[in-house]
Amino acid sequence: MDDRSQAVAFLSEFAKQAGATRVTVRDGGIEAWDSALLTFLRSLGAITRERGETLDLSGLPEGARRLLTLADAVPERKGARRTASTKSWLTRVGERSLKGFEDFGSSIHFLGELTQAFVAMLRGKAKYRKSDLFAIIQECGPEALPIISLISLLVGMILAFLGAVQLRMFGAEIFIADGVAVGMVRVMGPLMTAIIMAGRTGAAFAARLGTMQVNEEVDALQTMGFSPMEFLVLPRALALILMMPLLTIYANIVGILGGAIIGILMLDLTPAQYYLQTIGAINLQAVLSGLMNASVFGVLVAISGCMQGIRCGRSASAVGEATTAAVVNAIVYIVVANAIIAVIQTVTGF
Amino acid sequence: MSAANDPHLEVKDLTMAYGDFLIQKDLTFNINHGDIFIIMGGSGCGKSTLLRHLVGLKTPAKGTISYHGVSFWDAPEDEQAKLMQKIGILYQSGALWSSMTLAENVAIPLERYTPLSRKEIDEVVSLKMALVGLAGFENYYPSEISGGMRKRAGLARAMALDPDILFFDEPSAGLDPISAKLLDDLILELRDSLGSTVVVVTHELASIFAIGSNSVFLDPETKTMIAGGDPNDLLNNCPDPKVQAFLRRGIEASHP
Numbered sequence: 105m106d107d108r109s110q111a112v113a114f115l116s117e118f119a120k121q122a123g124a125t126r127v128t129v130r131d132g133g134i135e136a137w138d139s140a141l142l143t144f145l146r147s148l149g150a151i152t153r154e155r156g157e158t159l160d161l162s163g164l165p166e167g168a169r170r171l172l173t174l175a176d177a178v179p180e181r182k183g184a185r186r187t188a189s190t191k192s193w194l195t196r197v198g199e200r201s202l203k204g205f206e207d208f209g210s211s212i213h214f215l216g217e218l219t220q221a222f223v224a225m226l227r228g229k230a231k232y233r234k235s236d237l238f239a240i241i242q243e244c245g246p247e248a249l250p251i252i253s254l255i256s257l258l259v260g261m262i263l264a265f266l267g268a269v270q271l272r273m274f275g276a277e278i279f280i281a282d283g284v285a286v287g288m289v290r291v292m293g294p295l296m297t298a299i300i301m302a303g304r305t306g307a308a309f310a311a312r313l314g315t316m317q318v319n320e321e322v323d324a325l326q327t328m329g330f331s332p333m334e335f336l337v338l339p340r341a342l343a344l345i346l347m348m349p350l351l352t353i354y355a356n357i358v359g360i361l362g363g364a365i366i367g368i369l370m371l372d373l374t375p376a377q378y379y380l381q382t383i384g385a386i387n388l389q390a391v392l393s394g395l396m397n398a399s400v401f402g403v404l405v406a407i408s409g410c411m412q413g414i415r416c417g418r419s420a421s422a423v424g425e426a427t428t429a430a431v432v433n434a435i436v437y438i439v440v441a442n443a444i445i446a447v448i449q450t451v452t453g454f
Numbered sequence: 455m456s457a458a459n460d461p462h463l464e465v466k467d468l469t470m471a472y473g474d475f476l477i478q479k480d481l482t483f484n485i486n487h488g489d490i491f492i493i494m495g496g497s498g499c500g501k502s503t504l505l506r507h508l509v510g511l512k513t514p515a516k517g518t519i520s521y522h523g524v525s526f527w528d529a530p531e532d533e534q535a536k537l538m539q540k541i542g543i544l545y546q547s548g549a550l551w552s553s554m555t556l557a558e559n560v561a562i563p564l565e566r567y568t569p570l571s572r573k574e575i576d577e578v579v580s581l582k583m584a585l586v587g588l589a590g591f592e593n594y595y596p597s598e599i600s601g602g603m604r605k606r607a608g609l610a611r612a613m614a615l616d617p618d619i620l621f622f623d624e625p626s627a628g629l630d631p632i633s634a635k636l637l638d639d640l641i642l643e644l645r646d647s648l649g650s651t652v653v654v655v656t657h658e659l660a661s662i663f664a665i666g667s668n669s670v671f672l673d674p675e676t677k678t679m680i681a682g683g684d685p686n687d688l689l690n691n692c693p694d695p696k697v698q699a700f701l702r703r704g705i706e707a708s709h710p
Binding site: 231236239316319320321323324325326327328329330 | 511545550552553566567
């Protein structure tokens with residue numbers, strides 16, 4: 105118990121013992137006061153009211169009395185008070201689960217709408233701006249090259265380093281080239297590109313569409329007869345699906361280059377050796393399977409980014425949540441899809 | 455201007471809700487041709503939600519909204535699309551598409567719905583921009599101009615297709631008194647010259663009395679309309695204390 109509530113308790117107890125029906129507060133000539141005085145008087149007021157005693161505040165500074173009157177001027181609206189969440193654990197689990205089902209349903213709905221938009225596009229009936237499509241392609245293609253270069257180069261070098269330590273024990277350094285090439289082309293190239301694009305472009309999609317939702321720009325589109333799905337989501341999905349395989353090919357090349365740097369500078373392989381070994385290690389099938397992964401990941405990043413953006417609420421915090429969810433969902437989808445594809449490839453031998 | 459028996463838009467027994475949360479119920483009113491119809495009421499009473507229902511962005515929980523006798527929500531989709539082309543809306547924030555210049559914003563509905571050539575579209579755009587006093591700003595982006603200018607550009611876009619009925623969501627919110635007055639004048643001028651019907655969501659008393667010819671008053675407590683009619687008549691003749699308090703800036707209410 106703090107000083108103030110102690111004082112209130114003491115005073116009220118004192119008044120009760122004394123059998124008083126009237127409590128008078130005097131200021132004793134104080135010069136300055138702040139909200140602490142007011143909260144004290146309000147607590148005191150509540151107790152005296154409860155007991156049917158009268159609280160006489162006429163001896164207080166006028167400003168304090170007026171503020172207290174003001175605080176009581178508008179009575180509390182009935183039914184407005186909300187107690188802090190006291191939902192039971194079970195209720196919360198239930199609500200979360202229901203929300204989960206709802207989200208799943210709305211994702212399926214979104215996928216359906218997107219498919220319809222794609223069909224409309226193939227039939228030449230989708231209404232979107234070609235200039236928007238090119239701008240988005242520029243944004244999520246060429247403009248992503250610097251970050252893709254940096255990450256892929258480092259991933260290639262790391263793969264080479266890891267292999268070098270092991271392979272050196274067997275004097276088989278030359279196989280570094282194989283490891284880096286296969287690792288990049290089949291898994292790391294598509295995976296790293298997808299994760300970069302989820303953080304870079306998926307987040308941008310969600311934030312952009314979410315802000316458009318907040319600014320009523322999506323409403324404006326709808327009332328003018330444009331489908332947000334065709335006008336906003338379709339060009340973004342299309343751009344990512346087109347760009348992801350290209351970015352992945354680029355990431356593969358840069359990653360292999362990173363491996364080569366380590367191979368040539370640290371393991372004393374010659375460039376020609378490294379080149380020939382790399383060419384021998386990868387085949388068209390490996391490259392194609394990597395690119396197939398990349399396309400799937402592109403679709404997943406686009407869907408989770410755009411869906412969160414379009415479903416975004418109308419506040420700044422909703423945009424933040426949408427962006428977070430877009431990136432988290434995209435990464436989860438990518439990793440799960442990667443695992444599923446790996447299993448399918450192992451079983452079918454592709 | 456307002457012809458009493460010429461309803462442009464009829465709202466009947468409209469109930470609005472977000473899920474289980476009731477916003478307003480049993481709204482019935484007509485908006486006549488040439489009216490400047492004010493939707494008023496305190497903050498949070500559902501004015502903007504009503505506007506979203508009227509323009510086809512939100513489905514009513516119950517009741518009908520008819521344009522020229524055609525019930526919007528019962529009409530097939532292509533009919534709805536046609537009705538929506540006759541509607542122009544100025545959103546509270548302007549809602550200009552930020553990735554496009556002002557001219558592109560105004561041109562989009564023209565490209566979508568008219569067979570006009572590029573040159574003709576440019577001419578219409580330049581006319582609409584001049585009408586709202588933004589001649590010369592065609593190639594600016596929304597982020598490069600002031601809030602008042604964004605609203606006027608939004609109005610140019612709303613007028614692009616020469617709509618029969620123009621909706622304004624809190625047009626004077628965030629504007630200084632002079633800009634707000636200029637926007638009011640512009641609304642009156644457009645009504646008189648284009649012969650459009652105008653629906654305005656607002657709680658700006660100055661605007662309400664200056665331009666309103668008919669109105670509906672929404673009450674957040676009883677969750678329904680408690681008055682309707684010419685705002686100046688309401689001021690003088692409406693007995694409801696809530697309406698009086700609102701129209702007289704609460705003078706009667708807080709000092710009874």
